[in-house]
Amino acid sequence: xxxxAVLAKGMVRGxxxxxxxxxxxxxxxxxxxxxxxxxxxxxxxxxWLGKPIFIRHKTDAEMEEQLAVDVSSxxxxxxxxxxxxxxxxxxxxxxxxxxxCIPIEGKGDFGGYYCPCHGSHYDFAGRIxxxxxxxxxxxxxxxxxxxxxxxx
Numbered sequence: 001x002x003x004x005a006v007l008a009k010g011m012v013r014g015x016x017x018x019x020x021x022x023x024x025x026x027x028x029x030x031x032x033x034x035x036x037x038x039x040x041x042x043x044x045x046x047x048w049l050g051k052p053i054f055i056r057h058k059t060d061a062e063m064e065e066q067l068a069v070d071v072s073s074x075x076x077x078x079x080x081x082x083x084x085x086x087x088x089x090x091x092x093x094x095x096x097x098x099x100x101c102i103p104i105e106g107k108g109d110f111g112g113y114y115c116p117c118h119g120s121h122y123d124f125a126g127r128i129x130x131x132x133x134x135x136x137x138x139x140x141x142x143x144x145x146x147x148x149x150x151x152x
Contacts, residue, residue, distance in 0.1 A: 030152030035089070035144060043095065043105060049152050052094035052102060053101045053140060054113075054126075055149070063087050075128050076136045083125075083139050089149060091142045092126040098133040127147065 033049050038044050038057045046053045058066075069079045072123070084090060094113075096103050101117035109116030109130055110123035120131030127136045143152045 030150055033149040033151065034147060035149050036147040044149075047107075048140065052091045053136075053151060054090075054094045054105060056090040058088055058090055061078065062124070069123075069127075071127065075134070078127075078136060080125050083136070084141055085142065086144045089142070090125065091149070091151065093137060093138040093140050095138070096120055096133055097128070097135040098131070103137070116118075 010055055029049075031046065033044070033046060033055060035057070038055060040057050041059045041062070043054060046055065057066075059118045066080050069080075070140040080087065090151055092113075094102055096115040096117065098115065098118055099113050100118050103113035103120070103122060105113055108121035112124040113122040113126060114120070115122075115131070115133065118132050120133035121129050122133070122137055123129050125136075126139075129136070140151055142149055144150075
């Protein structure tokens with residue numbers, strides 16, 4: 001093998017290694033949460049990809065109440081049945097869709113989430129109801145398999 005070929009091979013390998021995701025970022029590309037440790041009607045906050053994730057184990061009454069809401073007049077009119085793959089578990093990225101602040105759970109005019117930075121009010125399902133936020137709180141990809149929830 002010529003010196004030029006060895007040099008080219010080394011440069012290509014270096015470039016590939018430089019742009020490849022780090023091992024630590026690949027490890028957190030998904031996280032597992034033990035659902036058995038979240039009682040019905042309670043919430044848990046975890047971190048995924050550096051963002052807070054709000055997880056709520058909904059009661060039957062909460063699910064019925066949320067599904068009964070007519071979202072057709074909302075700013076971002078997506079029904080919960082289309083947002084959440086498992087309605088028992090509400091999983092939201094805890095970042096305001098206006099400017100990226102962190103909303104406070106259990107606050108605001110609709111009892112859900114309130115972003116004090118600019119006054120966005122989300123209801124209990126993370127749907128934008130008032131304020132400058134353009135969209136509902138985002139739902140990360142997740143699935144529930146037995147007693148484990150996989151986010152990511």
